[in-house]
Amino acid sequence: MSQPATHSIANFIWGIADDVLRDIYVRGKYRDVILPMTVIRRLDALLEPTKEAVLKMKQQLDAVNIANQSAPLYQASGQAFYNTSPFTLRDLKARAKSQQLKADFEAYLDGFSTNVQEILDKFKFRNQIPHMVENDILGNVIEKFLDTSINLSSKPILDVNGNEKLPALDNHAMGTVFEELIRRFNEENNEEAGEHFTPRDVVKLMADLIFLPIADQIQSGTYLVYDGACGTGGMLTVAEERLQELAKAHRKEVSTHLYGQECQPETYAICKADLLLKGEGEEAMNIKFGSTLSADAYPSQEFDFMLSNPPYGKSWKTDLERMGGKDKLKDARFSIQHGDDPEFTMLTRSSDGQLMFLVNKLMKMKNNTPLGSRIAQVHNGSSLFTGDAGQGESNIRRWVIENDWLEAIIALPENTFYNTGIATYIWVLTNRKPSHKKGKVQLIDASNWYVPLRKNLGKKNCEFSDEHMKMICDLLIDFRETEQSKIFPNQAFGYSKITVERPLRLQVDLSAENLSKFCRTCGKEGESDLADFISAFAKEKGATSFNNYNEFIKLFEEHADKVQLKLTKKRKDLIRNELATIDENAEPVIKKAHKPGKVTPNPLEGLYELIIDGKKCVVEHEADSNLRDTEQVLLIEEGGIEAFFKREVQPYTSDAWMDASKTQIGYEISFTKHFYKPIKMRSLGEINKDILSLEAETEGLLLQIIGKVD
Incomplete structure (x- = not known):
């Protein structure tokens, strides 16, 4: 079906809300009726041809007391769903009495298979029925969806002469209509849209980023695509379409299976409904409800391609408590050893769990296939730098980069998303880096590549053009440096956080x-x-x-x-606390003295050779916590920590030393550091010229205001 035709159907359904629901529902609640009714009408239309066969099969199964009836009923309906009630929507259209209509409509809904029942429950659609009956609009809503000017059936509508009056609406076109409705409702409610709806231009870019670099390596076969925060499922379906396009272009035959998890009931229902409407009933079974963090639906599954836009800046404290809390957490995804650090933790602060979703994906990578796994995930800026060395966020970055999984990070324009104007980034990861990319990370600044929208959608005021997306993907594939593309060794993002002590x-x-x-x-x-x-x-x-x-x-x-x-x-503490005071001119307090030969003097470590009572010994000074400081030393520092300390610390504090036991490794990524362009300062001559010009313009102005003074 052509795009204008699907757009026309979407417009008609969109118009039902204004025709029937106005003054009964507030505008933000139209979706509570329209979306589930669109699903119901489409399923009803698909089931009409086999209605009698399903009822007959149901009667036969009941007669022989067969309890598990799903399989034969699916077969009888010819679909991945069925309805065993004696009604169709057309039967209900004739009901005159509202209470009879209510009873029959509820019986009709109860007749759907369990997969449809779950969708209706998550939509909470049954809660709307009493309200519609009370306001006498249920019949009108049903009648509108049965209007003969639109066709939601998979078969064409013919006129009296047998000519096609309205074309058939295939599964793909139906999915397009449903997605268009979702998009419009999300735009109407843009204050919450960003939680589960990623702009289509960003989704297309993410799909290209994971597929285009390996397009010529795709072989005929089956591929698994996963989104651990799937929302309405847009990323999964776009990724599936893009993979099929590329495979076809390279003359390969691929089969894709979609997997997802979503914790918001309504968006979960939309996702499953969308897949059902597209004829992907089996794929709908792979969409699971619940929290990916605390109730992972695929704990042992591995995937070829993964992409996601997880919630950022959102607390995951409840999930953490369900997982046992920080002290008792046993989840193998987040409890690992790395870098010989017995206290290595990958738990982020409970106020923001976006990096936890990334860890979840990395734990599901395929390690025994030629392509391995490729991942694209949206993050805000905090994932680049939040968390000190040794803390969860920094440790996750360290784990990712030291395993050489991070391929690139792309900075997106501000105001790209519906509900936030802050800077956002796409992380691209893989466990099969090509040889020329190994040990390196590419940063791409696409923050100035956009075209403005004619009308703002919430906070979204711009989008990528096809040309912009091609430019970004070309930079990723070509792996070259330009003004917008910088390439760094992995170690460039790491640092040692050293503790600098001074004597008490x-x-x-x-x-x-x-x-x-x-x-x-x-x-x-x-x-x-x-x-x-x-x-x-x-x-x-x-x-x-x-x-x-x-x-x-x-x-x-x-x-x-x-x-x-x-x-x-x-008594010693009493003497020290009451009689001793800090004095920068006093001698350092000795913490411990070692016999000579057992410990080697090293001022960098706070070990000094000293004569005490005529005997040579090596002493450790007690540290003054008030003078304690920290320094970040890049892993790529020439000469290492010692050279840095001698150059940057000792010339200014000759009595300082490093406490090696407190040194920690951290990682952070700064786009500003690498892409910031300072504004050129104006010369004094230019400033002076402007001042003189302003003086000339205002000459005599004061006299005009206050008048001539006698």
Whole structure:
């Protein structure tokens, strides 16, 4: 069927809402009636020719008490669904009394097979029936869908002379009509459309990104396509169509099977209904309801091609709790070891689970086929950089890049999607990189490639043209650098997060005022003998301060031994907390001293050679947490961490060292860093010229405003 014909049918169905539902439903709720009724009418039209055969088969099966009747009823209907009620919609059209119509219509719905029942339940269509009956519009709605000016049947409508009056509506055309209705309703409700509806231009681009680079490698056979956040199923069907086109162009015969999962009831129903209307009943069985994260419908399945637009910026806390929480999570998809890190985690913060969907796909890649798996997934900018080294988001990026799965990331124009104006990106991944791409990642900036829409659709004000999509795919396939395409080694996105420590420097204040305060504190803590001892110690030493905390403690311990005062940890902490203060001019506090020969001095690690009591030893200084800092050192840093530390840290803080036990590996990707173009600053001459020009324009203006002063 031609595009104008399908568009005309979609317009007619769209018009039913305004004709019948206006003032009964608010505009945003029209879809609650129109979408399920479109499904029902199409199924009804397809079942009309075999209605008698189904009823006869049902009677025979009941007569011999066969419980499982689905298979023979499917066979009798000739479809992937059936209806065993005695009614068709045309039978119900004649019902005059609204209550009889309600009872018969509900009986008609109850006669559908379980797959259709599930769709109706997820649409919550039965909830609409009392409202339509109460407002006396149910009959009108049915009558409108039976209008003879449109044909939702798979057979043509003939006139009295046997000539074709209305063409048949094949499954593909019906799917097109249904998708057009979905698109319009999503645009009407654009505040929520982005949650399950990806613009068609973006979907087409994603399909091309996963298929075109390997188009000449596709062989005749069966391929599995998966979307773990399938929404209304648009990505799956577009991907299937594109794969079939490319296979046909290369003279290959391929069979595709679609798999998906969706957690929103209505969008799940739309997806299954769309596949049924397209005649893909078996594929509809592969669309599962539930959360991909906490209730994976395909835990052991692997797929050839995967694409998705998962929710971003949306909490997955409920899923996390269902999975046992961070401490008890046992899901094999998210519990792995990597990089000899026993604490490696791939759990993102519960406020945003978009990268978790990516991990789910990567765990479903095929590893034993020539093509492996190819993935395209939409993300917002946070997936590029959110999460510090060692945290879930950074670890996922590390896992992906170090396994060399990331092929490219494409930056899309702002305002590409219906419900968000923020920057979005398509990640392209594969476990079968060609040799010339191994160990490398391509960044493509397509943020300025778009054509404006004549009318905004929500926040969407632009789209890709076919030429733009071809330019993007050509860059990916050719793998070349241009102003919009940059190629980097994998390590360019990794860094070591090092912890820079500086020594704690304490001076001890034994002034009369400070001792008096210390004694009061000791009294409260029940340590009056310690207070007396400190006072006597200060008097004997005749010192009001010590610039070396280690020397003070040594002398203090010696005197304590003489009077047999036991220095417990509590007493030492009390002395340090009350009498010692940080002083940048004091000597560093020694944490531990090692015998020479056992530990090698290394200032970079905080190990210094020192003479104590005439003996050479190697000491570790205690770190001052207030002076602790971190630095990010790129993995591609020439000379590594040591060269960076000597160049960027030691010249400014000579007493600093690195705590190697705290070093962590992180990964982040910055488009701004690689594609930002600073605005050229104006010269002073140009600015001066503009100022003089403005002065000339405003000359005498003040006089005109306030008038001449005598």
